[in-house]
Amino acid sequence: MSKTKKAETSHYEILFIIPNKFTEDESKTVMDMVEKTITDNGGQITLSEYWGKKRLAYEIKHNTYGYYGLFEFDVAGELLAKIDQTLRLSADVLRHQIVIKKIKSQEEVDRDQKIQAKINSKKVEVDKKEKEVEKTKKTSSTRKEKKVDLKDLDEKLEGILNADDLI
Numbered sequence: 104m105s106k107t108k109k110a111e112t113s114h115y116e117i118l119f120i121i122p123n124k125f126t127e128d129e130s131k132t133v134m135d136m137v138e139k140t141i142t143d144n145g146g147q148i149t150l151s152e153y154w155g156k157k158r159l160a161y162e163i164k165h166n167t168y169g170y171y172g173l174f175e176f177d178v179a180g181e182l183l184a185k186i187d188q189t190l191r192l193s194a195d196v197l198r199h200q201i202v203i204k205k206i207k208s209q210e211e212v213d214r215d216q217k218i219q220a221k222i223n224s225k226k227v228e229v230d231k232k233e234k235e236v237e238k239t240k241k242t243s244s245t246r247k248e249k250k251v252d253l254k255d256l257d258e259k260l261e262g263i264l265n266a267d268d269l270i
Contacts, residue, residue, distance in 0.1 A: 112179050114149070114206050117141075119190065119199035120159070120169040127156070130170035133195045137172065144185045146178035169197055175204055 119137060121130045131153065138148060154171035163169070178186065183201065190199045207215070 112177050114175065114177050114204045115183065115201055116173065116175045116204040117186075117190075117199055117201045118171065118173050120163070120171055120197040121195065122164070122197045123156070123166050123168040123170070125170065125195075127170070130156075130172075133170075134172045136193075136195060137190065138174065140189050141174065141176050141178065141186055144178065144189075145182045146176040146186065148174055148176045150175035163197055166197060 117137075121133045125133060134153060138151065141148060150173070152173040154173065156168055156170050159167055159169055187199075187201060190196050
């Protein structure tokens with residue numbers, strides 16, 4: 104038995120980049136081609152996401168931008184090599200990476216939702232505090248805006264200096 108191939112069906116995730124030479128609509132047809140490649144080789148798509156045009160971290164084959172796509176799918180291990188080879192030989196896919204995706208149990212999903220709820224509540228609290236700070240800054244800045252004009256100061260100074268009861 105091979106180290107890379109499994110006989111049973113596993114859950115995988117593929118992230119791929121389509122070159123910038125395509126338009127937005129053409130990149131979606133390339134994404135459909137990748138989906139067809141997976142389904143033709145016995146895969147079943149469970150999640151499909153189109154992330155759109157993004158800047159690449161470094162230039163790949165004279166491309167600085169690319170269209171990103173993500174699929175999650177189930178397929179038998181021996182058929183995964185065919186999908187990988189087809190995409191590797193395709194000129195329409197700049198880069199791709201296939202990884203095994205762990206399927207979360209209901210307990211793990213519930214735990215993640217609780218953690219996300221805590222994070223969201225903390226964000227709300229921080230936003231409230233930031234608004235209060237901004238509000239206090241605005242009120243203190245309005246107090247500072249009540250400045251005395253230079254002419255008024257000169258007049259008061261003249262009045263003090265001309266006063267008879269100074270000394």
